[in-house]
Structure formats: C-alpha cells, structure tokens
Amino acid sequence: MNQTTVKTLFLMQVGSMPEYRIPIVCYLVQTTDGRNILIDTGLPEHLPEEASDFQNGEDVTQHLARIGLTPDDIDTVISTHYDIDHAGRHATFPRARFVVQRAHHQDAATNPRFAPLRAQWDQPADRLHLVDGDTTLVPGVDLIETSGHVPGHQSVLVRLPQTGPVLLTVDAVPFGGGFSTDPPEGSAPDGERSRASTLKLLDLAEREQATLVIFGHDQSQWATLKQLPDAYH
Structure with missing residues (x-):
C-alpha cells in the first residue's frame, strides 16, 4: 500500500482589508492519495457590520x-x-471534517469574539476532529499549537517533495517583521504567549530547515508568492 505524502500546496487570496493593505488568505494541500485538505475558509459571504474593514474578493x-x-x-x-477572516465559509464544505485545537473550540463556545460566526464553525460533533497540541495530521502535514493570538491557535508545517518544508505561521506571526527573537516594537503580536509561539516557530523553522515561511497577512511577501493556479510542489 502506498504511503500518503503531500504533493502540492496552493495559495489563495480570498479578500483583504483595503485600508491596511492586508490580504485574507486560504491554502489547499493535495496528497498523493487524492486528499484535498483546505486550510481556513476566509470571510463569510455576507459581512456583518462589525467587519466593515474587510472586503471579499474571489471566494x-x-x-x-x-x-x-x-x-x-x-x-x-x-x-x-x-x-471571521479565517472561518467564514466552513459550512460551505458539507463532506469535510474540521480539524481544530480542542482548547480553541472549547474557548469559542463561550467567547463572544467568535459568536457572530457560530453558524459556520459550530459543526456537528461527528464532523469535528479535536486535537491537543502539536499533531501530525497526515504524513507531511503537521499542526503546530501556537496560542497567543487566540487560545488554541494553530499554525501548519507542510513538507513538499520539491520545495521542502513550508511553514504557514497564520496569525501567530502575521507579518515578516515580527519573525525574530527581538522584533521591532509594534511588528509582532503582544503578550507572553504570542512571544512564546513566535520563538517556537523560529526554532521549528531552523530545526526543520524550512525553505519558505509564509506569514498570515503580509502583503509585501504575498505579492512575491506563487498563487493559484500556480502551486508549490
């Protein structure tokens, strides 16, 4: 039996925060055994009033x-x-299982920050796969617990056959200027847990010899990256 391995990583910009020139992005991982693994789903089709800074693009x-x-x-x-810019279309995928950190899902149940999007993320229990901490999802896709931005946030490490290891920091490190042991003031998320997660990702990138680190909302970097239909292999 052939072992599952990752073969392709696609990057998609699905919206923006125009005032701040911030891209809203999703990712797709495809494996050699035909799996399609989507990472985040972007903004909801109808933006609530409190999300007026966001703008939908090609969904x-x-x-x-x-x-x-x-x-x-x-x-x-x-x-x-x-x-709202990461889980806005979860309910669009009727056959998917949703992989999330248990700590995050439990926090969201009573956290008003996530209440406006509850219809998207509050999926039936049999479609939820709750994980605890760093987890290998399939060979070549590792989930990295990076609390700080929110409790139970997770980043993703994707090992590609040609490109090598690609680290998706997501909102643990939204901008490249913050990816440092001593980032300039204002360039990285505040808080002890955010700093610990940044240091954890720095160590991981070095240990895994990551060939590419993609930051969650970095417009300058995003403009240099391959985007769907182009891909990393």
Whole structure:
C-alpha cells in the first residue's frame, strides 16, 4: 500500500482589508492519495457590520473551481482558529471534517469574539476532529499549537517533495517583521504567549530547515508568492 505524502500546496487570496493593505488568505494541500485538505475558509459571504474593514474578493469556492474542485471534493478543513477572516465559509464544505485545537473550540463556545460566526464553525460533533497540541495530521502535514493570538491557535508545517518544508505561521506571526527573537516594537503580536509561539516557530523553522515561511497577512511577501493556479510542489 502506498504511503500518503503531500504533493502540492496552493495559495489563495480570498479578500483583504483595503485600508491596511492586508490580504485574507486560504491554502489547499493535495496528497498523493487524492486528499484535498483546505486550510481556513476566509470571510463569510455576507459581512456583518462589525467587519466593515474587510472586503471579499474571489471566494475560496471560486478559487477551487479554477482547478476543477467543488466543495464536495474537500475532505478535510484545518481550522487554524475561528476569527471571521479565517472561518467564514466552513459550512460551505458539507463532506469535510474540521480539524481544530480542542482548547480553541472549547474557548469559542463561550467567547463572544467568535459568536457572530457560530453558524459556520459550530459543526456537528461527528464532523469535528479535536486535537491537543502539536499533531501530525497526515504524513507531511503537521499542526503546530501556537496560542497567543487566540487560545488554541494553530499554525501548519507542510513538507513538499520539491520545495521542502513550508511553514504557514497564520496569525501567530502575521507579518515578516515580527519573525525574530527581538522584533521591532509594534511588528509582532503582544503578550507572553504570542512571544512564546513566535520563538517556537523560529526554532521549528531552523530545526526543520524550512525553505519558505509564509506569514498570515503580509502583503509585501504575498505579492512575491506563487498563487493559484500556480502551486508549490
């Protein structure tokens, strides 16, 4: 029996915060045994009043259609966290299981920050896969617990056959200027847990010899990256 390995990583911009020139992004990992693993789902179709700073673009389903995929083709959604720009279309994927840190899902149940999007992330228990801490999801896809931005946030390490290890920091390190043991003031999230997560990712990137570190909302970096339909292999 052939072992599952990762073969492709697609990057998709699905929206923005125009005032701050911040991209809203999702990722798709494809494996050699035909799995389609989506990482985050972007903004909701109808933005609530409190999200007026955001702007939808080509949504995640439109991006997927460009490479011949429908929502039914997504078997797994890695939910890094339930903020409105990351979990806005979870319910669009009726056959997916949702992989999230247990600590985050439990916090969201009573945290008003996530209440406006509850219809998206509050999926049936049999479709939730709650994980505790760093976890290998499939060979070549590791979930990295990086609390700080929110409790139970997770980043993702993807090992590609040609590109090598790619670290998706997501909101643990949203901008490249903060990826340092001593970041300039204002360039990194505040708080002891955020700093601990940054140091953890720095150590991971060095240990794994990551060839690419992709920051969650860095417009300058995003403009230099391959985006769907181009891909990293």
